Amino acid sequence: xxxKKLLYLYFFIIILFAGIYxxxxxxxxxxxxxxxxxxxxxxxxxxxxxxxxxDMLNYKIDIDNNYxxxxxxxxxxKLNKQFSLISKYRSEVEQQELSLRNIILKRKQLVRQxxxxxxxxxxxxxxxxxxxxxxxxxxxxxxxIKSLIDLNNTDMNSIIENKKIRLNVIEYKIAFNKYKILxxxxxxxxxxxxxxxxxxxxxxxxxxxxxxDKIYKFENQIGDIRxxxxxxxxxxKNSLSMKLDIIDFIYYSIGISTTTxxxxxxxxxxxxxxxxxxxxxxxxxxxxSLVNQIIQKDIGDL
Numbered sequence: 232x233x234x235k236k237l238l239y240l241y242f243f244i245i246i247l248f249a250g251i252y253x254x255x256x257x258x259x260x261x262x263x264x265x266x267x268x269x270x271x272x273x274x275x276x277x278x279x280x281x282x283x284x285x286d287m288l289n290y291k292i293d294i295d296n297n298y299x300x301x302x303x304x305x306x307x308x309k310l311n312k313q314f315s316l317i318s319k320y321r322s323e324v325e326q327q328e329l330s331l332r333n334i335i336l337k338r339k340q341l342v343r344q345x346x347x348x349x350x351x352x353x354x355x356x357x358x359x360x361x362x363x364x365x366x367x368x369x370x371x372x373x374x375x376i377k378s379l380i381d382l383n384n385t386d387m388n389s390i391i392e393n394k395k396i397r398l399n400v401i402e403y404k405i406a407f408n409k410y411k412i413l414x415x416x417x418x419x420x421x422x423x424x425x426x427x428x429x430x431x432x433x434x435x436x437x438x439x440x441x442x443x444d445k446i447y448k449f450e451n452q453i454g455d456i457r458x459x460x461x462x463x464x465x466x467x468k469n470s471l472s473m474k475l476d477i478i479d480f481i482y483y484s485i486g487i488s489t490t491t492x493x494x495x496x497x498x499x500x501x502x503x504x505x506x507x508x509x510x511x512x513x514x515x516x517x518x519x520s521l522v523n524q525i526i527q528k529d530i531g532d533l
Contacts, residue, residue: 237521241488241514248510249484253477255503262500265475310463313456320449320456327449331442338435345428352423353416360412365405372398488514 255262376394379387416423479496486492487510498504 234521234524237517237524241517241521244510244513244517245481245484245488248487248506249477249480251506252480252483252503253475255500255506256475256480259500262498262503263475264497264499265495310460313460313463317453317456320453324446324449324453327442327446331439331446334435334439334442338432338439341428341432341435345424345432348425348428349420349423356416356423357409357412360408360415362405362408365401365408369398369401369405372401484510487511490514 252263372394376391376398379391379394421429475496483492483496486496487507490511498507
């Protein structure tokens with residue numbers, strides 16, 4: 232390859248890698264450090280600290296106060312204020328959830344007490360409403376039939392059959408009586424409950440609804456604040472990403488290709504360092520080839 236082509240290739244490599252660095256920086260502003268002012272977090276972990284409460288509570292911006300001239304302190308204070316609101320609302324949610332658990336536990340106790348009382352009242356109602364005369368007559372006929380059967384007298388068969396028919400009629404009346412009792416119970420189930428317990432349970436249900444509404448409200452407020460923080464971070468990230476453009480990266484790429492960087496722009500991620508290493512190796516090979524051709528030409532001229 233002649234010198235002209237090597238020079239074109241050299242300049243092409245500079246422009247190509249400048250474009251690569253520019254794209255990487257737009258996607259990941261933390262991938263480069265400019266005078267140590269852009270090495271700020273949490274751009275790469277914004278979702279984890281926004282939605283993980285443990286990370287959120289320990290949230291800090293890694294920023295040196297000496298760089299307050301770029302207004303990062305104001306942004307830090309603004310974010311910290313918003314995170315304080317999240318902590319406040321989260322504490323409110325925890326308190327409301329504790330109250331909710333206590334209410335649910337108390338309501339369960341009252342419901343069990345009410346169910347026991349209803350069962351007791353229903354049994355008492357069944358006992359009071361069953362026709363005692365039917366029961367008495369049933370027992371009487373049952374005993375008479377048994378006594379007649381024990382006599383083992385075939386002449387008594389017709390009498391036994393008549394008594395069995397009467398017994399069946401009585402059992403039908405008892406069954407119908409029980410059906411009417413159960414029908415009344417099903418239609419008037421609430422009448423067997425304790426009115427005071429019912430009022431207490433109803434009040435607890437209202438309290439539960441209010442608390443759940445409060446929890447929903449606080450959770451919405453937390454979500455709104457997290458949304459605002461995320462929008463602030465996006466705006467902040469975009470504003471920082473505008474601090475470097477393609478011209479800066481052409482300058483940086485020339486420095487890499489000529490091994491004369493001044494440390495004002497520094498690679499701050501593995502992928503960028505990989506591209507820098509590749510560019511540096513390619514540039515060394517091109518420059519070496521170019522110098523070798525010049526030397527051979529000078530020797531040839533001699």
